[in-house]
Amino acid sequence: MREVAIIGVGMTKFGELWDKTIRDIFVEAALNAIKDAGVDRIDSMYVGNMTAGLFIGQEHIGALMADYLGMAPIPAMRVESACASGGMALRAGLMEVCSGMSEIVLVGGVEKMWSGADATYALSTAADQEYECYQGITFPGLYALIARSHMHKYGTTRKQLSMVSVKNHHNGSLNPNAQFGRETTIDAVTNATMVADPLTLMDCSPVSDGGACAIICPMDIAKKYTDTPVKILASGAATDTIALHQRKEITDLNAVKVAGEKAYKMAGLSPKDIDLAEVHDCFTIAEICAIEELGFCEKGKAGEFTEKGETGIEGKMPINTSGGLKSKGHPVGATGVAQAVEIVEQLRGNAGKRQVKDAKIGLTQNMGGSGASSVVHIFGVC
């Protein structure tokens, strides 16, 4: 397959952006990426967005963003895979460049969640409406089931879950774009308002507005635009049953495992070759499960691995140096692309106080629903 690189990235600050519409947010992120790449044209664009229809009564997000970016008549398409929409937009753009159809493609994601709409309802549409939501369950409840099961099966502790949040808030305190750029403590997480036992408010990623974009092109022209292209070494995607109760074992996120295996195979790499990763910590337990499925530690041992500090910026396997979804924020359609933004900044050596030493290869894992969709990308410096 054609070799493809990221030559520019950009994002907005994540948070409650009450003074910005969805188009303002996307255009800001896109212009940041275009400026960073220094391109004077875009051939095609992909926009990851989960549910602007429910949040703000607006579908047709691809054409809308092309229009407001001043890019019409270029082709534009919205991609939706729930909270994995951003990662899937990157994958779709990658395939367009690999196909030879286009050269310079903008891949982005955006979500406007602070709109007055019922966020819990809107997000619940990523679960099985007929067999899950109809019974009244929402995402905190689904992930609480996974957490309780993981604690029971593997001995994962409440303190270990809290340490995921503490670590991610620490990293987020070093990220100027983070929604909650401040430290927290084990006690503060553990004793926060209970949302769905055992998950407290501080185990849950927030409701966020935000956008993130990247410019990709064939490797052979990337050097024309930048001295530090970041190569997309692999893309793996997979699905699982949409309903949690239909899985054999709810602590297994099979789509994450399969997507990871596909990506490792495509890149010719194994988990030990990865210098850092951004994983989908929509809830603290999701980070625990993800790093196990991606092979960064043994199955059932991610709690311990976290407690030992191995997932910190200076640990064996730095996870979510950006602050992750928990602290940086989780504008659902943008998250997958924002993960790539962080990896690019790290591989360029531009991550400031969050910088992982000698980072050469990074991975992103973006997930939809309670794991029914997952997409993994691996990136490397050239």
Place this chain on the structure above:
Amino acid sequence: MREVAIIGVGMTKFGELWDKTIRDIFVEAALNAIKDAGVDRIDSMYVGNMTAGLFIGQEHIGALMADYLGMAPIPAMRVESACASGGMALRAGLMEVCSGMSEIVLVGGVEKMWSGADATYALSTAADQEYECYQGITFPGLYALIARSHMHKYGTTRKQLSMVSVKNHHNGSLNPNAQFGRETTIDAVTNATMVADPLTLMDCSPVSDGGACAIICPMDIAKKYTDTPVKILASGAATDTIALHQRKEITDLNAVKVAGEKAYKMAGLSPKDIDLAEVHDCFTIAEICAIEELGFCEKGKAGEFTEKGETGIEGKMPINTSGGLKSKGHPVGATGVAQAVEIVEQLRGNAGKRQVKDAKIGLTQNMGGSGASSVVHIFGVC
């Protein structure tokens, strides 16, 4: 680019499918396509869907359909470009096969519109919420503006608009999958309930449930599955301003023109090489504008061209032999793929009483909103 063929197609009957859920509808269409292709595996899938979030409170449509088709853990992605979602799903799948990432890809579209939800509101989310819908305009109103302007500028008559509907109902009467498979008359169209002057109820495509799927693969393995592969000769896509009032001339559908030009260039063909086309007749005026932008007749002359019978099955340029959106139905996310289903049946010589004589090259044109998205595909027998 890698050569790609359609090796199987399938759809459901379009209409008010009150006894079927969205997953039932998609799976029925997908199984029909899989059976038609005779494949024993699917590597990846794309699902065009406009707004299941608003119609039935369900997003995450890609993973849901992979699950209910029994295909997890294969990658699945939903594509949304309003009413062009189906055509864009075909385009995305085409790019995946061209990229070399996969071989056998299922591209489909589905919409469940009869759900109790407010269809006019849900569809309006394809327009500009902030600058169009907020003022109270809906799609019949937007297309009525185009129609009135076309009549004023080019002398297109009320009778000519009616003849689009009469012709499409005649074709639909020959299509067992059509929602309204019956003839109508010029008087019946002209004198039907006024929706938005000059458009009557019989100028408007209906609210429909339905699904359509196609199986695509590289040309070099297509012959293993079928003696009649249909080659995808070209894919062109384009955008325009999302709001109608921002265009220089509202009778010009620039995205249709640009997408068509790209497709003709890619195929090395011109309008005169096309034997038949399925175009996006969401309203009768849309068919008039589309066939002008695609170059099948002179600009401003499509009314006359239609009146002369040139767009009939035995005319110079048969348009919407399936019955089009008007008579076959318009389950918005499925429409673009259903257009390809008709072209495949025609190029295989399997279209029965709707068969266009010696059909060798067919074109589909699928559109979103009032023309902010358009995608054109050209197909040929090998």
